Amino acid sequence: MTILHIDSSINGENSASRQLTKSIVGRVRRSNWGEQVVYRDLAADPLAHLTLDAFADTTAIDEFLAADVVVIGAPMYNFTLPTQLKAWIDRIVVAGKTFQYGANGPEGLAGGKRVIIAVARGNVYSGEAPAAALEHLETYLRGVFNFIGVEPEFVVAEGLGISPEQREQSLELALGETVRLAA
Ligand SMILES: Cc1cc2nc3c(=O)[nH]c(=O)nc-3n(C[C@H](O)[C@H](O)[C@H](O)COP(=O)(O)O)c2cc1C
8 A cells, every 4th residue: 555645834843734644644554554655745845837848747646646545734825725735736637647528527537545635724714714715725625636536534723823722722633633534
């Protein structure tokens, strides 16, 4: 089994999403023997914005297609995903490889793998929160992975910017979630 571990936070050691992906990958590794981990740090080693020529480099999509489990750290920047993570998405959503158009419209071709996404947000967007309509991170990632045939699982830590106490509490809850998810 192969795990693809992706981080995209610019916050290094202080990153909540990095803490969460580390915990998820650690737990998936402990519950599966013989796995291989491929690590991509999109903040330290960013992919260039998409160009037509960039499609010739298939490294990112090859890694994605080869993985059984994909663990992604997704911090919210300006209500959506970091551009570094968007550049990676642009490399893996490829007609004929991860989706195709058939008689009934688009069909996802990347099914059969587990995608676990660790979301970190400064404000609160879940439920009836006043800012809920500005949530374009989790909704976007669910939509794009559904489009290629994957139902992603989410671990969410939010309200991280509200106070140190709320940050600690939210992170603790999300880290607890990673135990349940990886089972
Ligand atoms: C450039 C930037 C933009 C951000 N924009 C938002 C935002 O739109 N909404 C929000 O709730 N938090 C926002 N935040 C806060 C982050 O989502 C929060 O710090 C989160 O913990 C980031 O994940 P990380 O800890 O893994 O880096 C922003 C942070 C940065 C650095």
